[in-house]
Amino acid sequence: MRLPLLHQRCPELAGRLPFLRLGEAPTPVRALPGLGTRTELWLKDESGYGDGGWGGNKVRKLEWLLPEARRRGARTILTVGGLGTNWGLAAAWYAREQGLEVALGLIDHPVDEHVRAQLARLRASGATLHFLHTKTRLILAAPWLFARHTHGRTLPYYLPAGGSSPLGALGAVETALELGEQVRAGELPEPAWLVTPVGSGGTAAGLALGLRLAGLRTRVLGVVVNDTLRLDSATLLGLARRSAALLRSRGADLSGAEPAPGAIRTETAWLGEGYAHPTRAGDQALARASAQAGLALERTYTAKALAALLDLDAAGRLEGGPVVFLHTHGPR
Ligand SMILES: Cc1ncc(COP(=O)(O)O)c(C=O)c1O
Known part of the structure; x- marks a missing residue:
C-alpha cells in the first residue's frame, strides 16, 4: 500500500498514527480555462476519491478516523x-x-x-x-x-x-501534501489561493496545516456555507493548531511548521439564508461549471464556494497568482 504522504514527511508517525487507505491517490489536477476567470484557475478534483459508496473530502477524514475507532476497540x-x-x-x-x-x-x-x-x-x-x-x-x-x-x-x-476533529482534519493535510508534490512535479504552478467550502471546518484547517508542511506559500480561502457552527478564521486556525499538536503528541517533528495568522481567509457573503439554503449566485455558478467546465457541483457546498471564487475574481479580490478550486463533492 502506498504510504500516506504524512508518514513520508514525518516517518516518526509510522506505527503511532494508523492510516487506512480508502481511495486512489493522488487526485488529479487540471487547468480550468473554460470558466474565463481573470486569474489562472486550476482544479484539484477530490470528487472521485474513495472506492466505497460515497467519495470526496469526507473519505480523506475517514482514512484516519476509522483506524482510530478500531484502535480504541x-x-x-x-x-x-x-x-x-x-x-x-x-x-x-x-x-x-x-x-x-x-x-x-x-x-x-x-x-x-x-x-x-x-x-x-x-x-x-x-x-x-x-x-x-x-x-x-x-x-x-x-x-x-x-x-x-x-x-x-x-x-x-x-x-x-x-x-472535523483534529484527527479528521488530517485528511485535508494529506490533500495539501499531495498538491505540494504536484507543484514540485510541475503539474501546476504554486497557487496563491486554494478555495474550499467550509461546512464544519476540518477541510480548511487541515489544508492550512498541510500547505505549511508542504512548504507552499498558498493560502486557504474558506467559503463558509454553514451558520450553525462557529467557523471564523481564528476558530479554523485553532483547529489546525490542534491537529499540529496531535501530530507532535504522536512524535512528529514539525520543525515549527504551523499555520500562521492569515493562512486562512474566510468569506461569509455567499451563505445566503443559511446552511443548505440554495442561492442564486450558487445556482448560476453550478450551471456555469457544468456547461463550461464539465463539473458536477451540488448546491450546499461546492456551488456556493465556486460562486464566491468567481465573484471575488471578477472584483479583482483574488490577488497574488493562480487559484485552485478544491472539488470536494463525491457522489457515486
Ligand atoms: C461536498 C462537501 N464539500 C465540503 C464540505 C466541507 O468540509 P468541512 O466539513 O471539512 O468544512 C462538506 C462537508 O461539510 C461536503 O459534504
Whole structure:
C-alpha cells in the first residue's frame, strides 16, 4: 500500500498514527480555462476519491478516523449532521466495511430533491438514524444517544459534525501534501489561493496545516456555507493548531511548521439564508461549471464556494497568482 504522504514527511508517525487507505491517490489536477476567470484557475478534483459508496473530502477524514475507532476497540461511531449529511453517508458506507456501526443524530434543514435522494441513501446505508430536528434537541439527547449506543462497557466513538476533529482534519493535510508534490512535479504552478467550502471546518484547517508542511506559500480561502457552527478564521486556525499538536503528541517533528495568522481567509457573503439554503449566485455558478467546465457541483457546498471564487475574481479580490478550486463533492 502506498504510504500516506504524512508518514513520508514525518516517518516518526509510522506505527503511532494508523492510516487506512480508502481511495486512489493522488487526485488529479487540471487547468480550468473554460470558466474565463481573470486569474489562472486550476482544479484539484477530490470528487472521485474513495472506492466505497460515497467519495470526496469526507473519505480523506475517514482514512484516519476509522483506524482510530478500531484502535480504541469501539463498535459504534456516533456522529451528527443535517438531514442530507454527506459526512454521515460516507461514514456509514466506509465504517460498515470495517465492521463498525454508525449512529447519526440528524437536524432539519430545507429539503429539496438532492436532500431527499440523500436521505434515501442514508436509510439504505445501515446507519441508525435519530431525527432530532434542532440543535438544542440534539444536545439534550446526547446522554441518551451515548447510552443507547454503548455496548457492554464499550462507549461509542463520538465524532463532531463533518468529522472535523483534529484527527479528521488530517485528511485535508494529506490533500495539501499531495498538491505540494504536484507543484514540485510541475503539474501546476504554486497557487496563491486554494478555495474550499467550509461546512464544519476540518477541510480548511487541515489544508492550512498541510500547505505549511508542504512548504507552499498558498493560502486557504474558506467559503463558509454553514451558520450553525462557529467557523471564523481564528476558530479554523485553532483547529489546525490542534491537529499540529496531535501530530507532535504522536512524535512528529514539525520543525515549527504551523499555520500562521492569515493562512486562512474566510468569506461569509455567499451563505445566503443559511446552511443548505440554495442561492442564486450558487445556482448560476453550478450551471456555469457544468456547461463550461464539465463539473458536477451540488448546491450546499461546492456551488456556493465556486460562486464566491468567481465573484471575488471578477472584483479583482483574488490577488497574488493562480487559484485552485478544491472539488470536494463525491457522489457515486
Ligand atoms: C461536498 C462537501 N464539500 C465540503 C464540505 C466541507 O468540509 P468541512 O466539513 O471539512 O468544512 C462538506 C462537508 O461539510 C461536503 O459534504
